[in-house]
Amino acid sequence: PPGGRVQTIEPSPHKPGKAYVAVYRYMLDDWQPYIYKTEDYGLSWIRLTTGTNGIPADYPTRAIREDPDREGLLYAGTEFGMYISFDDGAHWQTFQLDLPATPITDIKVHRKDLVLSTMGRSFWIMDDISPLHQITEQQSRADAYLFQPTDVYRMRWSGARSVDDGAAPEYPPFGAIFYYYFADDAPDGNVMLEILDETGNLVRSYSTDSTATDTHPRGTPVLANNAGMHRFAWDLRYPGPIAVEEGANGGRGPMAVPGMYRVRLTAGSQSETRTFELKI
Structure with missing residues:
Protein backbone atom coordinates (compact mmCIF):
# COMPACT_ATOMS: atom_id res chain seq x y z
CA PRO A 1 0.00 0.00 0.00
CA ILE A 135 -3.32 -30.46 13.44
CA THR A 136 -5.38 -31.54 10.43
CA GLU A 137 -9.06 -31.68 9.52
CA GLN A 138 -9.08 -35.39 10.38
CA GLN A 139 -7.51 -34.74 13.79
CA SER A 140 -9.93 -31.90 14.55
CA ARG A 141 -12.90 -34.25 13.92
CA ALA A 142 -11.57 -36.93 16.30
CA ASP A 143 -13.27 -37.47 19.64
CA ALA A 144 -9.90 -38.16 21.26
CA TYR A 145 -6.38 -37.72 19.93
CA LEU A 146 -2.89 -38.38 21.25
CA PHE A 147 -0.28 -36.21 19.56
CA GLN A 148 3.07 -37.62 18.51
CA PRO A 149 5.55 -36.67 21.28
CA THR A 150 9.02 -35.40 20.53
CA ASP A 151 12.08 -37.37 21.58
CA VAL A 152 13.46 -36.45 24.98
CA TYR A 153 16.89 -36.37 26.61
CA ARG A 154 17.46 -37.89 30.03
CA MET A 155 18.75 -35.10 32.26
CA ARG A 156 18.69 -34.29 35.94
CA TRP A 157 16.96 -30.98 36.32
CA SER A 158 13.61 -29.68 37.47
CA GLY A 159 11.31 -27.07 36.04
CA ALA A 160 10.57 -23.86 37.93
CA ARG A 161 7.55 -21.62 38.09
CA SER A 162 7.18 -17.95 38.87
CA VAL A 163 6.44 -17.27 42.52
CA ASP A 164 6.32 -13.49 42.56
CA ASP A 165 3.12 -12.45 40.74
CA GLY A 166 4.29 -13.72 37.35
CA ALA A 167 7.27 -11.42 36.82
CA ALA A 168 9.90 -14.19 36.99
CA PRO A 169 10.50 -16.59 34.08
CA GLU A 170 8.46 -19.79 33.85
CA TYR A 171 10.25 -22.84 32.50
CA PRO A 172 8.85 -25.93 30.74
CA PRO A 173 8.18 -29.04 32.82
CA PHE A 174 10.87 -31.70 33.08
CA GLY A 175 10.56 -35.03 31.31
CA ALA A 176 8.69 -36.45 28.35
CA ILE A 177 5.80 -34.17 27.38
CA PHE A 178 2.57 -35.70 26.07
CA TYR A 179 -0.27 -33.74 24.51
CA TYR A 180 -3.76 -35.14 24.14
CA TYR A 181 -7.11 -33.73 23.08
CA PHE A 182 -10.78 -34.46 23.80
CA ALA A 183 -13.58 -33.00 21.71
CA ASP A 184 -15.91 -33.49 24.67
CA ASP A 185 -15.47 -34.64 28.24
CA ALA A 186 -14.20 -38.23 28.33
CA PRO A 187 -17.21 -40.57 27.78
CA ASP A 188 -17.05 -42.51 31.06
CA GLY A 189 -14.90 -39.98 32.86
CA ASN A 190 -11.93 -42.33 33.16
CA VAL A 191 -8.69 -41.83 31.21
CA MET A 192 -5.49 -43.88 31.39
CA LEU A 193 -2.01 -42.91 30.17
CA GLU A 194 0.58 -45.69 30.13
CA ILE A 195 4.28 -45.64 29.28
CA LEU A 196 5.72 -48.93 28.04
CA ASP A 197 9.26 -49.97 27.13
CA GLU A 198 10.18 -51.35 23.72
CA THR A 199 9.31 -54.91 24.78
CA GLY A 200 5.84 -53.85 25.94
CA ASN A 201 6.47 -53.95 29.68
CA LEU A 202 4.63 -51.31 31.69
CA VAL A 203 6.95 -48.59 33.04
CA ARG A 204 4.48 -46.13 34.53
CA SER A 205 0.75 -45.47 34.42
CA TYR A 206 -1.43 -42.49 35.27
CA SER A 207 -5.19 -42.03 35.36
CA THR A 208 -7.97 -39.64 36.22
CA ASP A 209 -8.70 -41.58 39.40
CA SER A 210 -7.25 -39.74 42.39
CA THR A 211 -7.83 -42.63 44.79
CA ALA A 212 -4.55 -43.56 46.51
CA THR A 213 -3.46 -47.15 45.83
CA ASP A 214 -0.19 -49.08 45.77
CA THR A 215 0.11 -48.48 42.01
CA HIS A 216 -0.98 -44.83 42.29
CA PRO A 217 0.27 -43.55 45.67
CA ARG A 218 -0.69 -40.18 47.07
CA GLY A 219 1.02 -37.40 45.13
CA THR A 220 0.80 -39.20 41.76
CA PRO A 221 -0.25 -36.66 39.10
CA VAL A 222 -3.84 -37.04 37.93
CA LEU A 223 -4.87 -36.78 34.28
CA ALA A 224 -7.40 -34.21 33.07
CA ASN A 225 -10.42 -35.67 31.29
CA ASN A 226 -12.42 -32.61 30.29
CA ALA A 227 -12.86 -31.30 26.75
CA GLY A 228 -9.92 -29.47 25.21
CA MET A 229 -6.14 -29.73 24.88
CA HIS A 230 -4.05 -31.13 27.71
CA ARG A 231 -0.35 -31.44 28.48
CA PHE A 232 1.13 -34.07 30.77
CA ALA A 233 4.77 -34.63 31.80
CA TRP A 234 6.29 -38.00 32.68
CA ASP A 235 9.33 -37.53 34.94
CA LEU A 236 11.23 -40.38 33.19
CA ARG A 237 11.08 -42.52 36.32
CA TYR A 238 9.65 -45.85 37.34
CA PRO A 239 7.26 -45.91 40.30
CA GLY A 240 8.92 -45.48 43.66
CA PRO A 241 8.94 -48.10 46.42
CA ILE A 242 5.72 -48.60 48.32
CA ALA A 243 5.70 -47.13 51.81
CA VAL A 244 4.50 -49.07 54.85
CA GLU A 245 1.31 -47.02 54.95
CA GLU A 246 -1.13 -48.19 52.26
CA GLY A 247 -1.45 -45.77 49.39
CA ALA A 248 1.58 -43.72 50.42
CA ASN A 249 4.65 -43.03 48.31
CA GLY A 250 7.94 -44.44 49.53
CA GLY A 251 10.07 -42.17 47.31
CA ARG A 252 11.02 -41.74 43.71
CA GLY A 253 11.84 -44.74 41.57
CA PRO A 254 14.89 -45.20 39.30
CA MET A 255 15.18 -43.28 36.05
CA ALA A 256 14.30 -45.09 32.84
CA VAL A 257 17.19 -46.22 30.65
CA PRO A 258 17.71 -44.76 27.16
CA GLY A 259 15.82 -46.50 24.39
CA MET A 260 12.52 -46.61 22.53
CA TYR A 261 9.27 -46.24 24.46
CA ARG A 262 5.57 -46.17 23.74
CA VAL A 263 2.86 -44.02 25.28
CA ARG A 264 -0.73 -45.26 25.21
CA LEU A 265 -3.82 -43.15 25.86
CA THR A 266 -7.06 -44.98 26.66
CA ALA A 267 -10.40 -43.22 27.04
CA GLY A 268 -13.39 -45.50 27.23
CA SER A 269 -13.25 -47.84 24.21
CA GLN A 270 -10.75 -45.63 22.36
CA SER A 271 -7.01 -46.21 22.52
CA GLU A 272 -4.06 -44.60 20.70
CA THR A 273 -0.36 -45.37 20.91
CA ARG A 274 2.68 -43.31 19.90
CA THR A 275 6.41 -44.12 19.93
CA PHE A 276 9.24 -41.88 21.14
CA GLU A 277 12.90 -42.19 22.06
CA LEU A 278 14.58 -41.47 25.38
CA LYS A 279 18.09 -40.28 24.56
CA ILE A 280 21.17 -39.54 26.61
Whole structure:
Protein backbone atom coordinates (compact mmCIF):
# COMPACT_ATOMS: atom_id res chain seq x y z
CA PRO A 1 0.00 0.00 0.00
CA PRO A 2 1.25 3.54 -0.73
CA GLY A 3 3.24 5.06 2.13
CA GLY A 4 3.17 1.82 4.09
CA ARG A 5 6.03 0.79 6.35
CA VAL A 6 7.36 -2.68 5.53
CA GLN A 7 8.03 -4.07 8.99
CA THR A 8 8.82 -7.72 8.17
CA ILE A 9 10.02 -9.60 5.09
CA GLU A 10 9.83 -13.39 5.42
CA PRO A 11 11.34 -15.57 2.65
CA SER A 12 9.61 -18.93 2.72
CA PRO A 13 11.79 -21.71 4.15
CA HIS A 14 9.92 -24.18 1.93
CA LYS A 15 9.70 -22.84 -1.61
CA PRO A 16 12.00 -20.65 -3.75
CA GLY A 17 10.32 -17.49 -4.98
CA LYS A 18 7.79 -17.48 -2.16
CA ALA A 19 7.85 -14.74 0.47
CA TYR A 20 5.63 -12.75 2.82
CA VAL A 21 5.63 -9.12 3.95
CA ALA A 22 3.89 -7.38 6.84
CA VAL A 23 3.11 -3.68 6.34
CA TYR A 24 1.39 -1.08 8.51
CA ARG A 25 0.03 2.43 7.86
CA TYR A 26 -1.53 3.38 11.19
CA MET A 27 0.68 6.46 11.39
CA LEU A 28 -1.25 7.63 8.32
CA ASP A 29 -4.51 6.90 10.20
CA ASP A 30 -5.00 3.68 8.23
CA TRP A 31 -5.47 0.82 10.72
CA GLN A 32 -6.03 -1.98 8.22
CA PRO A 33 -3.92 -5.17 8.37
CA TYR A 34 -1.59 -5.61 5.40
CA ILE A 35 0.06 -9.01 4.93
CA TYR A 36 0.97 -10.06 1.40
CA LYS A 37 2.36 -13.19 -0.24
CA THR A 38 4.30 -13.67 -3.46
CA GLU A 39 5.11 -16.98 -5.16
CA ASP A 40 6.89 -15.55 -8.20
CA TYR A 41 9.82 -13.64 -6.68
CA GLY A 42 7.76 -10.48 -6.17
CA LEU A 43 6.29 -10.08 -9.66
CA SER A 44 2.81 -10.26 -8.12
CA TRP A 45 1.42 -10.13 -4.59
CA ILE A 46 -1.73 -11.52 -2.96
CA ARG A 47 -3.19 -9.85 0.12
CA LEU A 48 -3.80 -12.33 2.95
CA THR A 49 -5.60 -10.00 5.38
CA THR A 50 -8.91 -8.75 3.99
CA GLY A 51 -10.32 -7.72 7.35
CA THR A 52 -12.99 -10.42 7.03
CA ASN A 53 -10.90 -13.62 7.17
CA GLY A 54 -9.91 -13.64 10.84
CA ILE A 55 -7.66 -10.66 11.60
CA PRO A 56 -9.96 -7.68 12.31
CA ALA A 57 -10.02 -4.81 9.83
CA ASP A 58 -8.55 -2.40 12.40
CA TYR A 59 -5.58 -4.52 13.58
CA PRO A 60 -2.35 -3.24 11.95
CA THR A 61 0.17 -6.01 11.22
CA ARG A 62 3.81 -5.89 12.28
CA ALA A 63 5.27 -9.38 11.84
CA ILE A 64 4.74 -12.49 9.71
CA ARG A 65 6.61 -15.81 9.83
CA GLU A 66 6.14 -19.19 8.19
CA ASP A 67 6.80 -22.28 10.28
CA PRO A 68 10.00 -24.00 9.10
CA ASP A 69 8.56 -27.47 9.74
CA ARG A 70 5.10 -27.10 8.19
CA GLU A 71 4.50 -25.20 4.97
CA GLY A 72 1.55 -22.82 5.10
CA LEU A 73 1.50 -22.59 8.89
CA LEU A 74 1.77 -18.83 9.46
CA TYR A 75 2.18 -16.70 12.57
CA ALA A 76 1.14 -13.04 12.44
CA GLY A 77 1.94 -10.36 14.98
CA THR A 78 -0.46 -7.43 15.08
CA GLU A 79 -0.72 -4.20 17.04
CA PHE A 80 -3.02 -5.99 19.50
CA GLY A 81 -1.79 -9.59 19.66
CA MET A 82 -1.07 -12.88 17.88
CA TYR A 83 -2.86 -14.71 15.07
CA ILE A 84 -2.27 -18.04 13.35
CA SER A 85 -3.21 -19.53 9.97
CA PHE A 86 -3.12 -23.22 9.02
CA ASP A 87 -3.92 -22.65 5.33
CA ASP A 88 -1.26 -20.21 4.14
CA GLY A 89 -3.20 -17.10 5.11
CA ALA A 90 -6.59 -17.94 3.63
CA HIS A 91 -8.07 -17.91 7.14
CA TRP A 92 -6.77 -16.61 10.46
CA GLN A 93 -7.68 -17.25 14.09
CA THR A 94 -6.59 -15.64 17.31
CA PHE A 95 -3.57 -17.17 19.03
CA GLN A 96 -3.50 -14.84 22.01
CA LEU A 97 -3.83 -17.35 24.85
CA ASP A 98 -2.25 -15.68 27.91
CA LEU A 99 -0.32 -12.98 26.04
CA PRO A 100 -0.81 -9.36 27.10
CA ALA A 101 -2.68 -7.07 24.70
CA THR A 102 0.41 -5.43 23.23
CA PRO A 103 2.11 -5.07 19.84
CA ILE A 104 3.97 -8.19 18.66
CA THR A 105 7.15 -6.76 17.17
CA ASP A 106 8.87 -9.94 15.93
CA ILE A 107 8.45 -13.72 15.75
CA LYS A 108 10.98 -16.55 15.58
CA VAL A 109 10.59 -20.34 15.52
CA HIS A 110 13.66 -21.87 17.17
CA ARG A 111 13.99 -25.63 17.61
CA LYS A 112 10.21 -26.03 17.61
CA ASP A 113 9.72 -23.28 20.20
CA LEU A 114 7.80 -20.13 19.24
CA VAL A 115 9.57 -16.97 20.44
CA LEU A 116 7.96 -13.52 20.48
CA SER A 117 9.15 -10.01 21.23
CA THR A 118 6.61 -7.41 22.31
CA MET A 119 6.39 -3.66 22.69
CA GLY A 120 7.38 -3.15 26.32
CA ARG A 121 5.92 -6.42 27.66
CA SER A 122 8.99 -8.67 27.55
CA PHE A 123 9.80 -11.78 25.52
CA TRP A 124 7.46 -14.77 25.41
CA ILE A 125 8.13 -18.40 24.46
CA MET A 126 5.69 -21.18 23.67
CA ASP A 127 7.59 -24.40 24.29
CA ASP A 128 7.22 -27.30 21.84
CA ILE A 129 4.81 -26.27 19.10
CA SER A 130 5.02 -29.72 17.47
CA PRO A 131 1.27 -30.31 18.10
CA LEU A 132 0.57 -27.40 15.70
CA HIS A 133 2.39 -29.34 12.99
CA GLN A 134 0.03 -32.28 13.50
CA ILE A 135 -3.32 -30.46 13.44
CA THR A 136 -5.38 -31.54 10.43
CA GLU A 137 -9.06 -31.68 9.52
CA GLN A 138 -9.08 -35.39 10.38
CA GLN A 139 -7.51 -34.74 13.79
CA SER A 140 -9.93 -31.90 14.55
CA ARG A 141 -12.90 -34.25 13.92
CA ALA A 142 -11.57 -36.93 16.30
CA ASP A 143 -13.27 -37.47 19.64
CA ALA A 144 -9.90 -38.16 21.26
CA TYR A 145 -6.38 -37.72 19.93
CA LEU A 146 -2.89 -38.38 21.25
CA PHE A 147 -0.28 -36.21 19.56
CA GLN A 148 3.07 -37.62 18.51
CA PRO A 149 5.55 -36.67 21.28
CA THR A 150 9.02 -35.40 20.53
CA ASP A 151 12.08 -37.37 21.58
CA VAL A 152 13.46 -36.45 24.98
CA TYR A 153 16.89 -36.37 26.61
CA ARG A 154 17.46 -37.89 30.03
CA MET A 155 18.75 -35.10 32.26
CA ARG A 156 18.69 -34.29 35.94
CA TRP A 157 16.96 -30.98 36.32
CA SER A 158 13.61 -29.68 37.47
CA GLY A 159 11.31 -27.07 36.04
CA ALA A 160 10.57 -23.86 37.93
CA ARG A 161 7.55 -21.62 38.09
CA SER A 162 7.18 -17.95 38.87
CA VAL A 163 6.44 -17.27 42.52
CA ASP A 164 6.32 -13.49 42.56
CA ASP A 165 3.12 -12.45 40.74
CA GLY A 166 4.29 -13.72 37.35
CA ALA A 167 7.27 -11.42 36.82
CA ALA A 168 9.90 -14.19 36.99
CA PRO A 169 10.50 -16.59 34.08
CA GLU A 170 8.46 -19.79 33.85
CA TYR A 171 10.25 -22.84 32.50
CA PRO A 172 8.85 -25.93 30.74
CA PRO A 173 8.18 -29.04 32.82
CA PHE A 174 10.87 -31.70 33.08
CA GLY A 175 10.56 -35.03 31.31
CA ALA A 176 8.69 -36.45 28.35
CA ILE A 177 5.80 -34.17 27.38
CA PHE A 178 2.57 -35.70 26.07
CA TYR A 179 -0.27 -33.74 24.51
CA TYR A 180 -3.76 -35.14 24.14
CA TYR A 181 -7.11 -33.73 23.08
CA PHE A 182 -10.78 -34.46 23.80
CA ALA A 183 -13.58 -33.00 21.71
CA ASP A 184 -15.91 -33.49 24.67
CA ASP A 185 -15.47 -34.64 28.24
CA ALA A 186 -14.20 -38.23 28.33
CA PRO A 187 -17.21 -40.57 27.78
CA ASP A 188 -17.05 -42.51 31.06
CA GLY A 189 -14.90 -39.98 32.86
CA ASN A 190 -11.93 -42.33 33.16
CA VAL A 191 -8.69 -41.83 31.21
CA MET A 192 -5.49 -43.88 31.39
CA LEU A 193 -2.01 -42.91 30.17
CA GLU A 194 0.58 -45.69 30.13
CA ILE A 195 4.28 -45.64 29.28
CA LEU A 196 5.72 -48.93 28.04
CA ASP A 197 9.26 -49.97 27.13
CA GLU A 198 10.18 -51.35 23.72
CA THR A 199 9.31 -54.91 24.78
CA GLY A 200 5.84 -53.85 25.94
CA ASN A 201 6.47 -53.95 29.68
CA LEU A 202 4.63 -51.31 31.69
CA VAL A 203 6.95 -48.59 33.04
CA ARG A 204 4.48 -46.13 34.53
CA SER A 205 0.75 -45.47 34.42
CA TYR A 206 -1.43 -42.49 35.27
CA SER A 207 -5.19 -42.03 35.36
CA THR A 208 -7.97 -39.64 36.22
CA ASP A 209 -8.70 -41.58 39.40
CA SER A 210 -7.25 -39.74 42.39
CA THR A 211 -7.83 -42.63 44.79
CA ALA A 212 -4.55 -43.56 46.51
CA THR A 213 -3.46 -47.15 45.83
CA ASP A 214 -0.19 -49.08 45.77
CA THR A 215 0.11 -48.48 42.01
CA HIS A 216 -0.98 -44.83 42.29
CA PRO A 217 0.27 -43.55 45.67
CA ARG A 218 -0.69 -40.18 47.07
CA GLY A 219 1.02 -37.40 45.13
CA THR A 220 0.80 -39.20 41.76
CA PRO A 221 -0.25 -36.66 39.10
CA VAL A 222 -3.84 -37.04 37.93
CA LEU A 223 -4.87 -36.78 34.28
CA ALA A 224 -7.40 -34.21 33.07
CA ASN A 225 -10.42 -35.67 31.29
CA ASN A 226 -12.42 -32.61 30.29
CA ALA A 227 -12.86 -31.30 26.75
CA GLY A 228 -9.92 -29.47 25.21
CA MET A 229 -6.14 -29.73 24.88
CA HIS A 230 -4.05 -31.13 27.71
CA ARG A 231 -0.35 -31.44 28.48
CA PHE A 232 1.13 -34.07 30.77
CA ALA A 233 4.77 -34.63 31.80
CA TRP A 234 6.29 -38.00 32.68
CA ASP A 235 9.33 -37.53 34.94
CA LEU A 236 11.23 -40.38 33.19
CA ARG A 237 11.08 -42.52 36.32
CA TYR A 238 9.65 -45.85 37.34
CA PRO A 239 7.26 -45.91 40.30
CA GLY A 240 8.92 -45.48 43.66
CA PRO A 241 8.94 -48.10 46.42
CA ILE A 242 5.72 -48.60 48.32
CA ALA A 243 5.70 -47.13 51.81
CA VAL A 244 4.50 -49.07 54.85
CA GLU A 245 1.31 -47.02 54.95
CA GLU A 246 -1.13 -48.19 52.26
CA GLY A 247 -1.45 -45.77 49.39
CA ALA A 248 1.58 -43.72 50.42
CA ASN A 249 4.65 -43.03 48.31
CA GLY A 250 7.94 -44.44 49.53
CA GLY A 251 10.07 -42.17 47.31
CA ARG A 252 11.02 -41.74 43.71
CA GLY A 253 11.84 -44.74 41.57
CA PRO A 254 14.89 -45.20 39.30
CA MET A 255 15.18 -43.28 36.05
CA ALA A 256 14.30 -45.09 32.84
CA VAL A 257 17.19 -46.22 30.65
CA PRO A 258 17.71 -44.76 27.16
CA GLY A 259 15.82 -46.50 24.39
CA MET A 260 12.52 -46.61 22.53
CA TYR A 261 9.27 -46.24 24.46
CA ARG A 262 5.57 -46.17 23.74
CA VAL A 263 2.86 -44.02 25.28
CA ARG A 264 -0.73 -45.26 25.21
CA LEU A 265 -3.82 -43.15 25.86
CA THR A 266 -7.06 -44.98 26.66
CA ALA A 267 -10.40 -43.22 27.04
CA GLY A 268 -13.39 -45.50 27.23
CA SER A 269 -13.25 -47.84 24.21
CA GLN A 270 -10.75 -45.63 22.36
CA SER A 271 -7.01 -46.21 22.52
CA GLU A 272 -4.06 -44.60 20.70
CA THR A 273 -0.36 -45.37 20.91
CA ARG A 274 2.68 -43.31 19.90
CA THR A 275 6.41 -44.12 19.93
CA PHE A 276 9.24 -41.88 21.14
CA GLU A 277 12.90 -42.19 22.06
CA LEU A 278 14.58 -41.47 25.38
CA LYS A 279 18.09 -40.28 24.56
CA ILE A 280 21.17 -39.54 26.61
